[in-house]
Amino acid sequence: MINKIHARIYRPERGWDPVPADYAQQYVEAVWRQVDEAWLDALARRIGGFEGKEVLDLGGGPGQYSVAFTKRGASVTWLDVSRNYLRIAQEKAKEAGVEVTFVLGYMDEAMQILRKQFDFVFNRICFCYSWNDASFVDIIYQLVRPGGYAYIETNNSSFGRDKLSPHARFRTWLNAALRIKIGHPHPPRGRIPMLFLRYPIKQMVVEYPGPHIDRIFVQRAEE
Numbered sequence: 144m145i146n147k148i149h150a151r152i153y154r155p156e157r158g159w160d161p162v163p164a165d166y167a168q169q170y171v172e173a174v175w176r177q178v179d180e181a182w183l184d185a186l187a188r189r190i191g192g193f194e195g196k197e198v199l200d201l202g203g204g205p206g207q208y209s210v211a212f213t214k215r216g217a218s219v220t221w222l223d224v225s226r227n228y229l230r231i232a233q234e235k236a237k238e239a240g241v242e243v244t245f246v247l248g249y250m251d252e253a254m255q256i257l258r259k260q261f262d263f264v265f266n267r268i269c270f271c272y273s274w275n276d277a278s279f280v281d282i283i284y285q286l287v288r289p290g291g292y293a294y295i296e297t298n299n300s301s302f303g304r305d306k307l308s309p310h311a312r313f314r315t316w317l318n319a320a321l322r323i324k325i326g327h328p329h330p331p332r333g334r335i336p337m338l339f340l341r342y343p344i345k346q347m348v349v350e351y352p353g354p355h356i357d358r359i360f361v362q363r364a365e366e
C-alpha cells in the first residue's frame with residue numbers, strides 16, 4: 144500500500160529516477176562483463192530456445208540480457224523504471240546492432256502498460272522493488288502466456304542482514320512475518336515458489352545456488 148502511494152507520487156514519466164546516472168554507469172560496466180553464455184545456453188534449453196520467442200526483460204536495467212536474448216533470436220521488450228538505464232541500454236543495443244523495444248515504467252504496472260503476454264518473462268535481481276510480493280507474482284504469472292515460462296532470480300531476506308539498519312531489519316521482518324511490504328525488503332526464501340503454487344503451473348524448478356540467492360523457474364500450465 145505504502146509502496147503504491149509512493150509510486151503514485153514519484154513517476155518516471157515526470158523525470159523521477161531512483162538510479163543516479165553515475166551509479167548506473169558503474170553498474171553497467173561490471174554487469175555487462177558478467178553475462179554467462181553457458182548459463183544462457185542452459186536457460187535456452189529449458190524454454191526450448193530463444194529463436195522466435197517474445198521475451199520480457201522485466202527490470203532490465205543495463206540491458207545486458209535484453210541484448211543477449213535478442214542476439215539469440217528473441218523479440219525482446221525491456222521494461223524498467225530508470226531513465227538513466229534506459230539511455231544506457233539503448234546505447235548498448237545500438238552498439239550491438241540489435242532492435243529491442245524499450246519501455247519506461249514500473250514493473251508492477253507492466254500488465255497495464257504492455258497489454259500483452261510473453262513466451263518468457265525474465266526478472267533478475269529486482270524482485271525486491273515490487274510493491275508487494277504476492278501481487279507481483281500474480282503480475283508475472285499474468286504476463287506469461289499459457290505454456291510460457293518465467294524466471295526470477297532474487298536475493299532472499301538473509302542477504303546482507305548483518306549490515307541492515309534496525310529500521311530496514313524491521314521492514315524485512317514485517318514483510319516476512321506479516322506480509323506488509325514497505326520499501327524494498329528481499330522476500331523470505333520459499334515465498335515466491337509458494338505464491339506460484341496458487342496458480343495452475345506445469346513445472347517449477349527452484350534452485351539455491353548460495354545461501355542468499357534464489358532462482359525460480361516456472362512454466363505456466365497450458366489452457
Ligand SMILES: C[S@@+](CC[C@H](N)C(=O)[O-])C[C@H]1O[C@@H](n2cnc3c(N)ncnc32)[C@H](O)[C@@H]1O
Pocket residue numbers: 161162174201202203204205222223224225228248249250251266267268269272273
Ligand atoms: C540490480 S538492477 C538489476 C538489473 C538487471 N535485471 C540485471 O540483472 O542486471 C535493479 C533494476 O531494477 C530497476 N527497478 C527498480 N525499481 C523498479 C520498479 N519499481 N520498476 C521497474 N524497474 C525497477 C532498476 O532501475 C534497476 O534497473
